[in-house]
Amino acid sequence: xxxxxxxxxxxxxxxxxxxxxxxxxxxxxxxxxxxxxxxxxxxxxxxxxxxxxxxxxxxxxxxxxxxxxxxxxxxxxxxxxxxxxxxxxxxxxxxxxxxxxxxxxxxxxxxxxxxxxxxxxxxxxxxxxxxxxxxxxxxxxxxxxxxxxxxxxxxxxxxxxxxxxxxxxxxxxxxxxxxxxxxxxxxxxxxxxxxxxxxxxxxxxxxxxxxxxxxxxxxxxxxxxxxxxxxxxxxxxxxxxxxxxxxxxxxxxxxxxxxxxxxxxxxxxxxxxxxxxxxxxxxxxxxxxxxxxxxxxxxxxxxxxxxxxxxxxxxxxxxxxxxxxxxxxxxxxxxxxxxxxxxxxxxxxxxxxxxxxx
Amino acid sequence: xxxxxxxxxxxxxxxxxxxxxxxxxxxxxxxxxxxxxxxxxxxxxxxxxxxxxxxxxxxxxxxxxxxxxxxxxxxxxxxxxxxxxxxxxxxxxxxxxxxxxxxxxxxxxxxxxxxxxxxxxxxxxxxxxxxxxxxxxxxxxxxxxxxxxxxxxxxxxxxxxxxxxxxxxxxxxxxxxxxxxxxxxxxxxxxxxxxxxxxxxxxxxxxxxxxxxxxxxxxxxxxxxxxxxxxxxxxxxxxxxxxxxxxxxxxxxxxxxxxxxxxxxxxxxxxxxxxxxxxxxxxxxxxxxxxxxxxxxxxxxxxxxxxxxxxxxxxxxxxxxxxxxxxxxxxxxxxxxxxxxxxxxxxxxxxxxxxxxx
Numbered sequence: 001x002x003x004x005x006x007x008x009x010x011x012x013x014x015x016x017x018x019x020x021x022x023x024x025x026x027x028x029x030x031x032x033x034x035x036x037x038x039x040x041x042x043x044x045x046x047x048x049x050x051x052x053x054x055x056x057x058x059x060x061x062x063x064x065x066x067x068x069x070x071x072x073x074x075x076x077x078x079x080x081x082x083x084x085x086x087x088x089x090x091x092x093x094x095x096x097x098x099x100x101x102x103x104x105x106x107x108x109x110x111x112x113x114x115x116x117x118x119x120x121x122x123x124x125x126x127x128x129x130x131x132x133x134x135x136x137x138x139x140x141x142x143x144x145x146x147x148x149x150x151x152x153x154x155x156x157x158x159x160x161x162x163x164x165x166x167x168x169x170x171x172x173x174x175x176x177x178x179x180x181x182x183x184x185x186x187x188x189x190x191x192x193x194x195x196x197x198x199x200x201x202x203x204x205x206x207x208x209x210x211x212x213x214x215x216x217x218x219x220x221x222x223x224x225x226x227x228x229x230x231x232x233x234x235x236x237x238x239x240x241x242x243x244x245x246x247x248x249x250x251x252x253x254x255x256x257x258x259x260x261x262x263x264x265x266x267x268x269x270x271x272x273x274x275x276x277x278x279x280x281x282x283x284x285x286x287x288x289x290x291x292x293x294x295x296x297x298x299x300x301x302x303x304x305x306x307x308x309x310x311x312x313x314x315x316x317x318x319x320x321x322x323x324x325x326x327x328x329x330x331x332x333x334x335x336x337x338x339x340x341x342x343x344x345x346x347x348x349x350x351x352x353x354x355x356x357x358x
Numbered sequence: 359x360x361x362x363x364x365x366x367x368x369x370x371x372x373x374x375x376x377x378x379x380x381x382x383x384x385x386x387x388x389x390x391x392x393x394x395x396x397x398x399x400x401x402x403x404x405x406x407x408x409x410x411x412x413x414x415x416x417x418x419x420x421x422x423x424x425x426x427x428x429x430x431x432x433x434x435x436x437x438x439x440x441x442x443x444x445x446x447x448x449x450x451x452x453x454x455x456x457x458x459x460x461x462x463x464x465x466x467x468x469x470x471x472x473x474x475x476x477x478x479x480x481x482x483x484x485x486x487x488x489x490x491x492x493x494x495x496x497x498x499x500x501x502x503x504x505x506x507x508x509x510x511x512x513x514x515x516x517x518x519x520x521x522x523x524x525x526x527x528x529x530x531x532x533x534x535x536x537x538x539x540x541x542x543x544x545x546x547x548x549x550x551x552x553x554x555x556x557x558x559x560x561x562x563x564x565x566x567x568x569x570x571x572x573x574x575x576x577x578x579x580x581x582x583x584x585x586x587x588x589x590x591x592x593x594x595x596x597x598x599x600x601x602x603x604x605x606x607x608x609x610x611x612x613x614x615x616x617x618x619x620x621x622x623x624x625x626x627x628x629x630x631x632x633x634x635x636x637x638x639x640x641x642x643x644x645x646x647x648x649x650x651x652x653x654x655x656x657x658x659x660x661x662x663x664x665x666x667x668x669x670x671x672x673x674x675x676x677x678x679x680x681x682x683x684x685x686x687x688x689x690x691x692x693x694x695x696x697x698x699x700x701x702x703x704x705x706x707x708x709x710x711x712x713x714x715x716x
Contacts, residue, residue: 019673296707296715298699313688313715315377315703318696322677326689330671331682333691338676341656345673349654357654357671 003106004131005054007095008042009197010067010113011085016274016339018346019330020309023358026063028113029070032278032292032307040071042113049124050109056080056099057113058091061234076230083238088197089214089252090221090244096206097218097225107131108206110199110249116270116281123267126167130200130263133168137261141209141254142200143171145193145262146269151183154271156195156250158262159186171260174250193264195250200263206253213256217244275323276339279305289316293326305336330357361464362489363412365453366400367555368425368471369443374632374697376704377688378667381716384421386471387428388667390636390650398429400471407482408467414438414457415471416449419592434588441596446555447572447610448579448602454564455576455583465489466564468557468607474628474639481625484525488558488621491526495619499567499612500558501529503551503620504627509541512629514553514608516620517544529618532608551622553608558621564611571614575602633681634697637663647674651684663694688715 014027021027028039036044039057046055056078059067064081068074080095092110099108109127117123130142145158156177161170174195178186186192210218221244224237234241254260272278279290289297293308300318307325308314314324323339325332330349334342349357372385379385386397394402397415404413414436417425422439426432438453450468457466467485475481488500503516514535519528532553536544544550568576579602582595592599612618630636637648647655651666658676665683666672672682681697683690688707692700707715 019671294711296703296710298696298703298706300693300696300699311687313377313707313711314691315688315707316691317699317703318693319680319691322691324689324691329669330673331684331689333672333674333677333680333682335658335676338656338658341658341675345654345656345675348656349671349673352654353652353671 003054003103004050004109005056005099005103005106005203006046006050006109006111007056007058007080007092008039008046008111008113009088009091010039010042010057010059011063011082011091012114013063014114014273015343015346017278018342019325019327019332019357020307023355024062024066026066027272029066030309032272033116033281037070038116038272039067039113041116042111043071045117045120045123046111049127053078056095058082058095060085064234081234083234083241086241086244087246088249089210089247090217090241092199092206092249093210093214093217093221094225096203096210097221098228100203100207101225104203106203107134108201108203110197112197114272115196116268116272117265118268123265126263126265126267127198127200129167133165133261133263134200134202136165137259138202139205140201140259140261141205141257143254143260143262144196144198144200144265146196147264147266148187148192148194151180151187152194153177153180153183154273157183157186157192158195160191160193160262164261167263169262169264171262174255193262194269196265196269197250198265199249199254209253209257214245214247214252217247217252220244274339275305275307275325275334275342276336278307279323303336361412361461362408362467363414363457363461363464363561364404364408364467364469365414365416365438365450366397366404366469366471367446367449368397368400368415368417369421369440369449370472371421372472372631373701373704375636376700377683377685377690377715378665381713382420382424384424385630387424390630390665391474391639395428396474396630397425397471399474400469401429403475403478403481404469407485411436414453416440416453418443422592439592441592441599444599444602445604446607447568447605448575448599450557450564450607451568451572451575451579452583454561454568455579456586458561458565459583462561464561465492466559466561468555470555472630473554474626474630476626481623484621484623484625485556485558487525491523491619491621492558492560494523495617496560497563498559498617498619499563499615501612501618501620502554502556502558502623504554505622505624506545506550506552509538509545510552511535511538511541512631515541515544515550516553518549518551518620522619525621527620527622529620532613551620552627554623554627555608556623557607557612567611567615572603572605572610575605575610578602632697633663633665633683633692633700634694636665637681661694 014021058080061081157175159172161172288303294313296315301316321336323334372379416438419439515533517530519530640648646661652671654673659674679694681692
């Protein structure tokens with residue numbers, strides 16, 4: 001485990017958590033989890049698993065200042081600021097090429113900042129198993145698969161192949177987000193795991209796979225990485241970076257690579273993508289209300305999720321099944337049935353008020 | 359019209375307009391009406407009708423600083439700050455005794471700050487009629503009665519007696535707030551007006567009536583007025599004032615006085631007591647939404663009343679029949695059906711959080 005590196009992908013904004021999440025204050029920095037942000041929790045999870053100097057956060061140039069100020073322990077060396085969002089194959093590829101410059105023989109693991117994963121001990125044990133599996137399978141791409149707890153249609157699935165070792169399986173196939181019926185069949189079969197977006201591989205392996213399956217991207221990324229210094233500004237790479245073909249690591253590499261193995265991760269793994277998924281983490285009162293922050297409800301208010309980031313008070317009288325979220329300059333009042341429409345209202349605000357509230 | 363004085367009663371807090379109205383920022387100071395407050399509008403209505411030095415605002419010591427800072431044209435001489443709220447007979451009685459010290463022969467008119475009254479020209483004309491009626495009826499108490507536009511159960515009613523002159527009637531009786539059936543009968547008969555809480559009388563007359571019907575109150579008020587100076591602090595009168603029997607001018611004087619006349623006021627007279635009554639002043643969009651301030655609604659939001667005092671944005675998605683009101687430190691989300699419960703939640707906040715949000 002001497003030369004192992006980790007990256008945490010933290011480039012998205014998380015529109016569905018508006019009005020707390022914003023263009024320049026993304027979801028992964030919101031301190032919604034006992035005062036900690038998702039990114040901080042993702043970093044904490046890696047404590048003791050990787051040397052801290054080998055942990056990097058990959059984000060966009062827009063978000064890098066907020067991440068840097070929120071987590072001062074991350075030096076510029078630890079933040080890889082992409083000039084633009086070009087999906088995960090490029091984010092991972094840029095990081096791999098940068099790590100390769102000083103540590104071409106290293107192992108590299110990829111993590112996300114969008115999930116709550118517990119317990120930490122088991123998470124670390126499984127990651128260690130994945131890294132260890134590279135000893136016997138040095139040219140493999142290892143993906144971590146999460147035990148499904150529901151027939152979720154929002155995730156990709158990994159179909160399990162042969163058992164190769166203790167907690168190590170071949171991947172029979174990657175399956176895109178299924179419809180409800182297919183998802184149920186997957187879960188009932190016991191032969192599918194959620195595609196977690198977490199990986200382990202040798203740097204040399206991933207660079208070879210990128211070269212094979214995404215040669216134009218890899219060539220451009222290698223050249224960008226060669227010119228990259230901690231002092232260089234992302235702007236100078238913008239034109240070259242924006243020219244990259246957008247592609248996800250799953251579609252661009254994992255589904256095409258010859259030797260992909262999966263390490264099942266039997267952890268609680270919660271995608272924190274919406275107000276409802278956050279509410280599910282809190283205990284409701286007898287009337288089904290979940291309150292985060294200062295609230296006052298009357299006895300006729302039921303099944304509401306109420307979030308106040310500051311000490312601003314939210315009073316709810318006689319209302320049901322609402323999501324109410326207060327931030328400094330905007331408040332959301334949304335029926336739970338329409339929660340997936342938050343994204344639309346953010347677009348409408350952009351259109352009507354410009355950047356002010358987005 | 360040379361020695362005519364006016365007072366505006368502005369002592370209440372208006373709990374039902376929480377969270378905009380507060381203990382120390384009462385309803386009558388909220389700038390909800392094209393940037394003006396109810397108190398400012400009440401003052402504007404008297405422009406040209408009374409010499410400005412003869413117009414006084416009666417409020418409580420708690421609210422006097424806010425009134426003074428909101429309306430700088432009101433000098434300490436123009437603000438009568440009661441040490442405590444002791445209902446309208448005492449508020450009016452204190453003012454009458456104070457005016458009597460320099461102008462014992464004056465005419466005094468009483469107005470409220472809780473209503474929108476238009477058009478101003480007609481309002482002023484009717485007030486002039488009421489004052490003029492005192493020439494032929496110098497010992498009368500004149501009340502202004504408003505033409506009812508609905509069988510409202512929240513107002514007292516004045517039953518009309520004989521026609522005494524053009525737009526001057528005797529009062530047959532004062533009627534307390536009626537039940538719905540009685541209110542309908544009153545309005546259908548055409549013989550009842552709403553009791554507006556606006557009056558005209560000679561100072562000498564009202565002091566005599568107070569002495570007759572509320573002798574203990576009048577004796578105490580006369581003594582307080584004798585010690586009162588613009589420099590004296592309300593606190594020094596607190597004990598004497600708090601000892602006053604609480605009583606309204608209607609119950610304590612008007613219903614008992616021998617000679618009460620009514621001048622019908624054929625104006626639009628809107629009681630601004632709740633969010634719904636304020637909403638009724640604004641035009642709704644096609645979906646029935648009324649927006650005051652910065653809002654963003656999706657097409658599934660209907661019949662909501664949304665008020666943002668500042669530039670704070672309120673976004674409403676898929677919600678119906680809600681009252682949403684945002685203030686600096688508290689937001690109300692209330693079903694219209696439960697609008698009368700706002701008062702309760704204010705009490706609950708007081709209990710749970712102390713003075714902080716009330």
